[in-house]
Amino acid sequence: MLKFDFTNVFNEKIPNGISENDIENQKDVIYNSINQLKNNIPGFVEVVFNRKWINSVLNIKNFVKSYENLVVVGIGGSALGNIALQNSLRPINWNFLNKKERNGNLRIFVIDNVDPDYVSSILDLIDIKETLFNVISKSGSTAEAMANYLIVRGLLETHGLNPKNHLVFTTDPKKGVLRKIAETEKITTLEIPENVGGRFSVLTPVGLLSAMAAGIDIEAIYEGAKSAYNKTINEDIWNNPSALIALVHYLYYLKGRNISVMMAYSNKLYYLADWYRQLWAESLGKAYSKDNKKINVGQTPVKALGAVDQHSQIQLYNEGPDDKIITFLKTETFERNIKIPHSHIEKELSYLQGQTLSKLLNNELYGTEAALALNGKPSLRITFPKIDEFNVGQFIMYYELATAIAGDLFNVNPYDQPGVELGKKITYALMGRKGFEEYNVTPSNERKEI
Numbered sequence: 050m051l052k053f054d055f056t057n058v059f060n061e062k063i064p065n066g067i068s069e070n071d072i073e074n075q076k077d078v079i080y081n082s083i084n085q086l087k088n089n090i091p092g093f094v095e096v097v098f099n100r101k102w103i104n105s106v107l108n109i110k111n112f113v114k115s116y117e118n119l120v121v122v123g124i125g126g127s128a129l130g131n132i133a134l135q136n137s138l139r140p141i142n143w144n145f146l147n148k149k150e151r152n153g154n155l156r157i158f159v160i161d162n163v164d165p166d167y168v169s170s171i172l173d174l175i176d177i178k179e180t181l182f183n184v185i186s187k188s189g190s191t192a193e194a195m196a197n198y199l200i201v202r203g204l205l206e207t208h209g210l211n212p213k214n215h216l217v218f219t220t221d222p223k224k225g226v227l228r229k230i231a232e233t234e235k236i237t238t239l240e241i242p243e244n245v246g247g248r249f250s251v252l253t254p255v256g257l258l259s260a261m262a263a264g265i266d267i268e269a270i271y272e273g274a275k276s277a278y279n280k281t282i283n284e285d286i287w288n289n290p291s292a293l294i295a296l297v298h299y300l301y302y303l304k305g306r307n308i309s310v311m312m313a314y315s316n317k318l319y320y321l322a323d324w325y326r327q328l329w330a331e332s333l334g335k336a337y338s339k340d341n342k343k344i345n346v347g348q349t350p351v352k353a354l355g356a357v358d359q360h361s362q363i364q365l366y367n368e369g370p371d372d373k374i375i376t377f378l379k380t381e382t383f384e385r386n387i388k389i390p391h392s393h394i395e396k397e398l399s400y401l402q403g404q405t406l407s408k409l410l411n412n413e414l415y416g417t418e419a420a421l422a423l424n425g426k427p428s429l430r431i432t433f434p435k436i437d438e439f440n441v442g443q444f445i446m447y448y449e450l451a452t453a454i455a456g457d458l459f460n461v462n463p464y465d466q467p468g469v470e471l472g473k474k475i476t477y478a479l480m481g482r483k484g485f486e487e488y489n490v491t492p493s494n495e496r497k498e499i
């Protein structure tokens with residue numbers, strides 16, 4: 050079970066801080082929000098109470114396990130959840146282990162960008178004959194995902210391999226070009242539920258396939274997610290992590306704290322912060338309210354890694370503008386630990402010798418947290434007793450629900466992303482896609498470069 054500590058959110062040293070009364074005053078909005086989550090269960094919650102999605106992935110387990118590598122091709126919500134699960138629940142050196150050390154499980158790669166240096170370097174690493182590609186796109190129209198799919202497909206054909214044997218399409222059940230191709234060519238497909246958008250889709254087959262392929266216990270992730278939902282639909286606001294996360298971020302936003310930093314004191318948890326960035330940014334950064342008034346709201350999510358970013362960001366967090374609320378992610382248990390040896394007699398080093406790295410890292414967290422509190426900066430802390438499937442499942446569901454509740458507080462629709470469309474259309478026009486001519490902009494002539 051994750052533990053949540055909001056003590057430093059209510060710290061009296063914070064100039065223009067929030068009080069427990071401020072939370073109590075929002076109870077009605079929260080009750081409405083929770084009732085919505087109970088009576089009108091969102092698609093991203095429904096999936097974890099339905100065996101269908103896990104079964105759809107287990108059905109192709111033997112096919113998947115016959116490969117050495119799984120390469121996910123997708124971007125945004127189709128990639129970030131995969132990356133977060135892989136990095137938090139498998140060792141950081143996973144892809145360097147041999148098959149026996151991986152218990153027969155697959156190496157996992159994610160191609161989410163269209164930087165040719167990056168794509169080539171991943172393709173260089175794998176033996177294509179031993180590789181299964183999971184092309185993930187809800188819409189089937191995202192340029193980056195489709196370009197990389199075409200590259201992979203071309204490569205398979207160049208090697209004389211039957212694409213059908215090396216491809217899985219994870220896409221909308223009815224719509225989109227991937228669905229059409231899959232039907233014509235009888236390519237294996239997994240469904241992304243119609244009512245679950247990309248950034249909320251990690252617990253659908255989008256995230257489940259690569260997790261299963263890496264030997265991650267997907268049932269335990271679901272158990273964690275279910276327990277988070279059950280805790281969130283309780284009306285005791287003080288015992289409701291999702292509601293409190295949403296509320297403290299919203300109330301501090303109203304007081305000018307328009308940046309939400311998630312600072313993980315664990316390299317494994319860092320990728321959850323990356324996943325959170327899309328969730329919080331795309332869901333809450335909106336021009337219009339639910340009742341169509343121009344409001345231009347949103348809180349900018351930033352990720353940071355402890356202790357590394359103490360030496361790059363913390364000066365700013367401690368002394369810079371009062372525009373941030375910080376969430377610390379902590380783990381009580383590391384898979385491995387390292388004792389710092391006694392190598393010197395110099396007393397400047399004696400405080401380190403004989404101690405462990407885990408103790409140093411967590412004390413760095415406490416030090417940073419205390420310094421921020423003394424400087425009047427709000428922070429909360431989420432503790433993982435252990436980084437395992439159950440707790441990661443909880444974390445994901447708590448944050449998806451917090452985002453839904455924050456949508457009500459900010460009075461925006463957390464499930465759309467109209468602001469992404471214009472840039473996409475201009476790109477289509479620049480790439481010569483028919484039907485998008487009106488979006489053509491002249492990229493170079495009118496600009497001045499020095």
Ligand SMILES: O=P(O)(O)OC[C@H]1O[C@](O)(CO)[C@@H](O)[C@@H]1O
Binds near residue numbers: 188189191246466
């Ligand atoms: O799965 P798709 O449809 O390719 O979309 C990828 C990503 O693009 C967006 O639609 C826009 O950035 C995200 O919401 C989504 O996660």
